Amino acid sequence: MAKSLNRVRALMLGAGFLAMTACASNPPTRTAAPPPPSTEVRIIAFNDFHGNLLPPGIDIEAPLPDGGSVRIPAGGAAWFADAIRKAKAEGPNTLVVSAGDMVGASPLTSGLFLDEPTIEVMNSIGIDFNAVGNHEFDRGSKELKRLAQGGCEKNGTREPCQLSPNFPGAKFEFLAANSVNPDGSTLFPAVGIRTIGTGAAAVKIGFIGLTLKGTAQIVSSAGLAGVHFTPEAETINALIPGLKAQGVNTIVVLLHEGGVTTSKPLEACAGLSGPIVPILQALDPAVDLVVSGHTHRAYICEVGGAPGRAPVLLTSAGKYGTLLTDIRLKIDPSSGDVVSHSARQVVVQSIGFASSSGRVEPTDAYPRFAADTDVQAIVSRYENASAALVSRVVGKMTAPAVRQPAASGESVMGNLVADAQLAATSAPGRGGAVIALINPGGVRADLVPAADGGITYGQLFASQPFANDLVTMSLTGAELKAVLEQQFGDGKLPHVMSTSASLRYIYDMRRPAGERTSAIRVNGKPLELAATYRVTVNNFLAGGGDGFSSFRAGKDARVGGRDVEALEAYLGKGKPVAPPTADRVTRLDRPAG
Incomplete structure (x- = not known):
């Protein structure tokens, strides 16, 4: 009997073992945990703000659903701030970035105070990154570091910390x-x-910020203190392995270089061209987004890069804070890869201000923004401090002087500035100049007189915001001709300086390099190659800026007076000044298009 019970127990134990081994070899099916949803990141981007704290008087042509269009007055730091803060309030995953030229070539409300007001405004808004552009170097790399780090060290002719004795510097990263x-x-x-x-x-996003490699050719060499600029794509690509080693697979480039399109600011991208294109084609496929600038154009483009790579998203928000680019990236948190992207331009409506086409009413067809009180308080503080200087009438003109180039490349405004600089430096004790030249980028705004012909100091400052010194040097006729030949570069895009009335010449782009200028006359007489001429330029050109390296051959340089002071003196002679004509330079060939 006992044996029978033991046998039963053994059989039961064996059956239990078999049951357990069967369970072990055929585990129950489990449902895998779903992957986390993609993380949406919002990037609010802008570029080329240039210290435009007040509405710049620009309107944006915007399409309407019925096929028509409306012109929207845009810009102004207080409205710009409200647009960004409303975007931030819509979600926690929002970053704000700038692709350079946040400061430099700024209107008087910011420029008079060394752009400290713009840094204070951006601190209040709470931006994350600004890529250094060429205009950040306008006052030199040492002054740029002061803006970034704070303090009141004097690095130029203007006094720092006039209203902010404890200027803190930027709370964002350059x-x-x-x-x-x-x-x-x-x-x-x-x-x-x-x-x-x-x-x-959680996802990691890496930002690479840089300026165009040609920055040294378009800023004063005196302020660079040995800084040089490496090629854009090569620099970006070299940094990507290091970012990936830190677990970063979403890579955004903030590049102060750009292109142009044939489309309007709020239209789909068409006809993209310019220096940005070969840069994009050379980029590592790991780059997901390029926020660009420098050309002051607005566009959102999908651009194919190297063969076999997905298109990269390219954006630019125009200029002066009139637009913001609202970019959305959906990122797979498990891989860190961008799975989709989109972007749109947001018009920063500045309600109640005049625009370039007259007073334009705001529209409900696009988002409307109110002036941010904190930012408006900063702007008003500096605006009030500069009000008396801004509104001071310095002279009168009989008609507007515009900076739009004529067919030859010179401009009425540029010629006016050149005449003023020659007048300021022609006396023997002030340089003895017989010629003055000004580069196109040295003139930043038109001069449009009031109804009574009045021109204010604020207008002068807007047209000549750099506080450049005037430099009078001796050039031989041959060296002067070499300077003029450098205007034509590779033969594709002339970079024509405006000139005082004392210099006239002809050029023909069909002729070989070095032989494009002819019939050069100084005060009505043919240029003599062996003779010496006293020539006035700003200190930017004197240092070889804009690629005019031949100016460095100048001898016996005399530095004296500033560009805006020369223009003020010229317009304040007692009777209204008539703008000059744009007929000092003659182009024989017809420009393409």
């Missing part, structure tokens, strides 16, 4: 990947990293 010091370090960090989201949804 990025300068290709601005390289003599010791090989970068002027500011090359990259910045942000982690967006929490837990399983």
